[in-house]
Each structure stands twice: as structure tokens, then as C-alpha cells.
Amino acid sequence: MDVIRPFDPWKSKLCTCPQKYSFNPYTGCQYNCLYCYSTYIPNFKNLRIKKNLFKRVVKDLEKIPKNALISMSNSSDPYPIVEKKYGITRKCLEIFKEYDIRLLVVTKGDVTRDIDLLSNLKSAVSITITCDTKIAKILEPNAPEPSIRIEVIKKLKDAGIPTILRLDPIIPFVNENALWIIEKCEPDHVVTSTLKLRWDSFKRIISAFPFLEKKYRELYIKNGEKIQNYFYLPKNYRTKLLSKVKEKCEELGLSYAFCREGVNFKAKSCDGSHLIN
């Protein structure tokens, strides 16, 4: 496999994802989120277009089983600013239409321009929203405003496309109270997780929020858990933050799950792919 590859999140023992493939139409991302987990990719801020992408996509699609789940994208956003101009993701959707696959779109971008294609695919869309506009300007400086993303969820729902809200990550002392987003969107499923830190994201976050340095050194580095290459919050702290999302979802009758937390949930899948028929 070349551009559509089996999903393997660093062989994380905490990953509860169903078997799926991962596909990134672009390499790198323009949104520059401070907490981004993909900055291990060299030159990540410099978005690149893959050579001969469409031919490579077709070649890989010929090899994967019928009804396979493809997650687009896990390490770069499929709707970067330039997608409007290049339409690379759109062209990939046109190709996907010719194959029997299930597609999970994961984005912060405005996917509504492709509703016509998504409606004709077995698909669901997961939109990441973490905070209000004021905080987003710092946390996710180049991504579409949270209010736009909320509208995107509404338009997808109106078009009958299953929606997932990715309230992820929950960042201690920054967006712990972002439960209002769940009420605003009322998606079909909510997936959430707490911020995991690597040294590069730690530096980016404390440079934007200097008051966090002491707290994070205490919470993550001194008292947290080191799982593979990530510093996690102490488990009781993570459970406390996740419980707030759980309670809000239960109050609204929404299905919910946690991503790589080692905390149980009842939903049929963590990523919301169970919604795709």
C-alpha cells in the first residue's frame, strides 16, 4: 500500500479504533494548532501536494477489501486553505465514489462544498471544535472559526450525513468548560480526549499561555504518566475531565467515546465509524 495505509497509531496500546485505513490527501497542514500531534512529520507547516496522487489512490483502492473503512485524515487536515483552489480532496472523493468503501472524514475545514459527493458515499464527518473564537485564535490560528465549524455540523446534519463532534483535546485550564459546544452541535456522536504532551507541543503551549508552565510541569511531568512518547495527565485527573463530557452527553442522550485514554465507554466505536452505513 502506498497512500492508503493500514491505520497504526504508533501501535498505541490504548487505541480502541476499529480496523481501518488512513489516507492523507495532503502532507503537512496550514492550520498550525499548538497542540498538534503530527509535528513529528518534518517541515509539517509547509503543506505539500503528493505527486501523482490520483493514480496512486486508484492503485491502492484496487487492493483494499470491499466495504473497508478509510479515515481521511489522521495526520493532516483534508480541507486546508488551499483545497478551495486545488480541489485535491474533492477529486479523491470523486474517485472514492467508484469503489465500495466506507469513509470517515476528520477535519476542521469547511467540508460543506463537498456535500454533494459525500451524500453519495457511505460516509460520516468528524469535525474538531475545542473552544470559542477568542481562544481558537491562539490555539488554532489558521483554522476556520469555531462558529463556522458549528454551522458545518448543522449543514451536514441537514443533508442527512452522520456527524461526529471531536471535542479534542481538552486542555487543562484552557478549555475545560467547552461543554457548551456539545449543546450547540448536538451531533450523532462525540469523541473526546485530554491533551497529551510531547516536548514540542509543551513548548508551543507554554509560550502562548506562560501561566501554564508551572502547572503543566507539576501535572504532566512530575505527576503524570509517560505513555510511549507522550506525557499524559494523571489518570484520576483525566477521568475527572472526561466525566464532564460523559455527563453532558448522557444528559443530551448522545453517544460518546474517549480516544486513547484507557477509560471505558459504551459507544459502538470510538471514532464514530459505527454511524456509516
Ligand code: SF4
Ligand atoms: S488541523 Fe489537525 S493536523 Fe492540522 S495543525 Fe491542527 S491538529 Fe495538526
